[in-house]
Amino acid sequence: MNNYELMVIFTPVLSEEDFKTSQKKYQDLIAELGGSTVHTNPWGLKSLAYPIQKKTTGIYWVLEFTLPAEGIEKLKIQLLRDEQVMRHMVTRLDKYAVEYNYTKRNGGFAKLDKTEA
Amino acid sequence: MAKNEIKYLTAIKQEKPKKKFCRFKKYGIKYVDYKDIEFLKKFVNEQGKLLPRRLSGNSLKYQRKVTEAVKKARQMSLMPFVTDLYK
Numbered sequence: 001m002n003n004y005e006l007m008v009i010f011t012p013v014l015s016e017e018d019f020k021t022s023q024k025k026y027q028d029l030i031a032e033l034g035g036s037t038v039h040t041n042p043w044g045l046k047s048l049a050y051p052i053q054k055k056t057t058g059i060y061w062v063l064e065f066t067l068p069a070e071g072i073e074k075l076k077i078q079l080l081r082d083e084q085v086m087r088h089m090v091t092r093l094d095k096y097a098v099e100y101n102y103t104k105r106n107g108g109f110a111k112l113d114k115t116e117a
Numbered sequence: 118m119a120k121n122e123i124k125y126l127t128a129i130k131q132e133k134p135k136k137k138f139c140r141f142k143k144y145g146i147k148y149v150d151y152k153d154i155e156f157l158k159k160f161v162n163e164q165g166k167l168l169p170r171r172l173s174g175n176s177l178k179y180q181r182k183v184t185e186a187v188k189k190a191r192q193m194s195l196m197p198f199v200t201d202l203y204k
Contacts, residue, residue: 007152009194048194049191049197050194050197052194058194062152087193089192091189094148096147096148097148097150099147099148100147
């Protein structure tokens with residue numbers, strides 16, 4: 001069971017409930033493949049840094065989940081097959097990343113301002 | 118005595134370059150998140166290109182993590198590959 005993080009960019013033309021249904025679809029797929037979703041974080045409509053498929057905006061969605069390693073291939077096939085998905089990226093999270101996400105979610109970085117020079 | 122040689126009474130104080138330090142070691146940051154654009158912008162110059170280690174002052178281990186994070190951010194179009202007056 002490894003920790004993964006999936007970031008998906010949907011086409012901006014997607015309506016709100018389509019966005020929700022596709023989120024649910026992937027979460028059910030992960031559950032079905034024997035994994036579990038840790039945290040889902042839809043960013044919503046955001047402008048892209050450069051046009052993808054002639055579109056300048058996209059709907060972002062970040063999902064943190066755990067899955068056995070062989071399930072990733074099936075997830076990837078589903079993502080490639082889905083036309084609403086413009087671009088997706090699955091990254092593996094090591095223990096520092098998991099801890100980082102955990103503290104960030106619980107407001108751990110409020111006082112530690114790591115952005116100062 | 119060359120005409121243009123100017124003698125100063127006190128030696129000119131060369132501007133000592135600021136001692137560079139690896140901010141990851143100093144603040145104990147272990148993971149560079151590719152979604153945190155504000156933080157990654159510190160390691161990218163105006164054209165959106167990655168700063169070398171001698172300018173960013175990072176140690177090798179964390180410079181690699183930064184490049185990996187920036188490339189992921191570029192892939193997911195959170196950061197541009199090339200732009201002008203970015204910051």
